[in-house]
Amino acid sequence: MKGSFSFSLQQIAEAVEARLQGDGSVQVGGVASIRSATAGDLVFVEEEKNLSQALQSGAGAVIAGEFAASAAGKPLLISRNPKLTFARAARFLQDGNSTGHNAGVHASAVVHASARLAARVSVEEHATIADDAEVGENSRIGAGCGIGRGVKIGRECEIYPNVTIYPGTMLGDRVTVHAGAVLGSDGFGYVRDAKSGRYEKFPQVGRLVLEDDVEIGANTTIDRGALDETRIGRGTKIDNLVHIGHNCRIGENVVIAAQTGLSGSIVIENDVVLGGQVGIGEHARIEEGVMLGGQGGVLPNKVLRGKGVAFWGTPAQPVRQYLKQLAALARLGKKR
Numbered sequence: 001m002k003g004s005f006s007f008s009l010q011q012i013a014e015a016v017e018a019r020l021q022g023d024g025s026v027q028v029g030g031v032a033s034i035r036s037a038t039a040g041d042l043v044f045v046e047e048e049k050n051l052s053q054a055l056q057s058g059a060g061a062v063i064a065g066e067f068a069a070s071a072a073g074k075p076l077l078i079s080r081n082p083k084l085t086f087a088r089a090a091r092f093l094q095d096g097n098s099t100g101h102n103a104g105v106h107a108s109a110v111v112h113a114s115a116r117l118a119a120r121v122s123v124e125e126h127a128t129i130a131d132d133a134e135v136g137e138n139s140r141i142g143a144g145c146g147i148g149r150g151v152k153i154g155r156e157c158e159i160y161p162n163v164t165i166y167p168g169t170m171l172g173d174r175v176t177v178h179a180g181a182v183l184g185s186d187g188f189g190y191v192r193d194a195k196s197g198r199y200e201k202f203p204q205v206g207r208l209v210l211e212d213d214v215e216i217g218a219n220t221t222i223d224r225g226a227l228d229e230t231r232i233g234r235g236t237k238i239d240n241l242v243h244i245g246h247n248c249r250i251g252e253n254v255v256i257a258a259q260t261g262l263s264g265s266i267v268i269e270n271d272v273v274l275g276g277q278v279g280i281g282e283h284a285r286i287e288e289g290v291m292l293g294g295q296g297g298v299l300p301n302k303v304l305r306g307k308g309v310a311f312w313g314t315p316a317q318p319v320r321q322y323l324k325q326l327a328a329l330a331r332l333g334k335k336r
Helices: 009-016 048-055 082-097 319-335
Strands: 002-008 019-021 027-031 041-044 061-064 076-078 182-185 190-192 199-201 207-210 221-223 229-232 310-312
Touching (some): 009 027, 009 082, 027 082, 048 061, 061 082, 182 207, 221 229, 310 319
Parallel strands (some): 061 076
Antiparallel strands (some): 002 027, 019 076, 190 199
16 A cells, blocks of 8 residues: 655654654655565564564665564564554655545436435446435545435445445445445345244344444345344444344444355454354354354354354354363264
8 A cells, every 4th residue: 555645753653653663754655565665665574583684675665563672674663462553653744645536426326305415425337226215424435326314324324335235224324335245135024824824024123233344255145124224333344245134232343254144133242263164053142252263153142252252163162161172073983
């Protein structure tokens, strides 16, 4: 990533609260990997063994930990968490180089007369915004999006092309929704008539709420509540191709990796991490701080608890216990 404008290391150090070591007047306009960096780029290292490679690279400056305090050869930004500082520096450079979206409604877009668009909202080609919808300041609605009746979108939201947001859905501030996502669709709820054998649809009249600073990946689908609501807590990050069923309650600062599937009425508490392809049955509960590894499975109505404890397998169990069982199975196989 490299912008058209550059900033001094002194400016960047102040912005990301890092300690500058060396020439603060050096200009930097982007971030890069150590391998591809040029003189206008920042790079970072988390381990001392990679420091010499960074110092010998083409980068203009290096973000590193305290282990680099006595190093020479390039200006340094010293940080307790180099990767986090690098991410913040990248955001600072990106924001500084952003010219902002072109506010206004494209001629091909359709916006209902009762919809309310705040200042500096952008509505791109062929997007539609239905009656009584609201879009907050500095938000962008990408090309081909469909924003349903009564949807509320907060400030500084980024809705990428071809996103569909069903009626009544609410998005907080600074929410990002990537292309192809579908928010607030009907949950998968049916009642079987034993006499006829046919399935009849259970009402899906609740709503979906996304709190501030949530990010939703491409082609992810999140159902609204059946009678109440589905809620995604503040700061939660959801990867591509994830499905979240109706009535789920996802806490704050949860991370959910790609291809995970959540059945209905699941509770995920704060700070949980779910790996890729995790599957969780209905009415299960994952308590605060649990980590569930890739392809882990949780049966319906089960509870996983233990802050900082890693679980794995199907049915999910503490990883040490799971690995012991795998080892025992391997030994049995050898005996046979």
